[in-house]
């Protein structure tokens with residue numbers, strides 16, 4: 087997802103007997119569906135796990151501006167240009183809400199940026215794929231925002247209050263992005279021969295990377311078990327991936343495009359689609375820095391940050407000077 | 417009558433192309449700004465300008481009566497048919513220069529759009545009223561940033577001074593009246609641009625004083641953009657990017 091393979095405590099979920107009194111009370115609150123707020127007591131592992139997850143999610147929104155930003159200057163009409171610009175702007179806004187949510191856990195935005203830039207924190211694997219034609223703007227909205235929604239809708243009920251509230255705002259916009267992407271895809275799929283070809287090619291390239299967004303199967307992961315007990319994670323990766331496939335395949339059919347999976351079939355018994363797993367070795371390559379665009383994405387973000395240093399310093403200096411001048415005048 | 421119509425068409429292209437070209441340049445910042453808040457604000461400005469471009473160009477297309485839509489005008493004209501100010505097509509370069517360009521333009525645009533709000537042409541007046549609110553907000557922001565960055569640090573002051581020195585010779589183009597402007601003035605559609613220069617000067621000079629910046633002591637102004645006679649080399653590259661899809665796949669619906 088936007089947060090993939092997030093580490094929790096690395097230990098098996100503790101039984102009630104192993105918990106301290108505080109931990110037991112904390113777990114009870116979560117089990118009752120209460121929200122944990124920034125000033126409440128929380129286990130250190132919970133706090134760290136959340137920082138990793140929210141941070142990774144925030145970074146994904148910010149780095150995620152780049153693949154779509156790549157087409158803003160080439161959008162084919164004024165309306166499409168405005169829609170895409172507004173969409174990418176929303177993603178920046180999502181990044182902002184999420185950094186603010188992470189800050190309530192005692193980590194600053196600058197620290198988080200530093201961890202992104204030094205590779206200590208990751209962002210979603212999906213944003214390390216290039217956007218090569220205009221149809222990719224359709225595919226990204228339809229598939230990537232579509233996959234993001236699968237994971238983020240349940241996160242509106244996550245146990246940490248600021249995170250849950252950020253998700254409520256974000257989800258509304260993500261569904262709008264998904265519909266907008268689908269519209270672009272539909273126009274292309276119903277368009278000229280070239281446009282159809284671009285649409286199919288975009289689906290071919292983005293299908294498996296979209297499935298990878300959910301992360302590898304985590305049925306046996308101790309990290310996921312702990313995150314789920316704390317309601318930081320609401321579903322297993324496989325559950326969400328299945329839901330995504332089940333919802334997306336009929337949409338692809340409606341578009342008249344074929345999903346690049348020969349094994350894809352409707353299973354009458356399970357009432358789900360059977361589908362091929364993505365190539366997980368590719369996923370691990372991307373996650374460890376060897377995706378098609380990892381180096382470039384990070385370089386672009388670092389350059390933007392470094393180039394902007396003088397502006398940030400100057401605005402701080404100006405604020406300091408203005409304050410001093412005001413005080414001197416009093 | 418025919419003359420006023422074709423002059424009005426030219427006039428509308430000037431308004432639309434200014435908004436389109438600066439909107440496009442601003443959109444190039446997407447994902448690259450110094451802080452997230454600034455990324456969001458620049459996207460807002462780009463969106464306002466692209467929205468304005470659409471309104472002006474739509475009206476231009478109707479005036480022309482050749483069946484061209486706003487998109488046809490934006491994506492299917494070559495550089496020599498563009499009528500924007502030269503300053504707006506220059507590359508962004510650093511953030512300081514981007515902000516300085518916005519400020520020089522916004523300080524013109526605010527009184528200009530206010531005047532156009534009183535236009536004898538109802539449609540011009542309607543578009544100007546909408547755009548005027550946006551321009552007021554843009555000017556507040558760019559003015560604040562010019563003062564902040566001019567005052568901030570030694571480096572930021574140096575960068576802002578360089579930006580001002582570079583852009584100053586392009587700022588005067590907006591105020592050079594020609595026959596189109598006189599025709600618009602005669603029809604009470606717009607004031608003469610030169611009439612706004614004194615107000616503009618007072619505004620920018622007072623801001624530069626607060627920002628510890630000094631404009632070059634020169635009245636020289638490059639020209640050729642708004643009359644379409646001679647653009648810079650940059651516009652062609654901008655259009656090659658912007659118009660790529662419409663040119664490569666003619667007649668497709670997007």
Ligand SMILES: [Fe+2]
Nearest residue numbers: 147176177180
């Ligand atoms: Fe988002």
Ligand SMILES: [Fe+2]
Nearest residue numbers: 177231260263
């Ligand atoms: Fe989105």
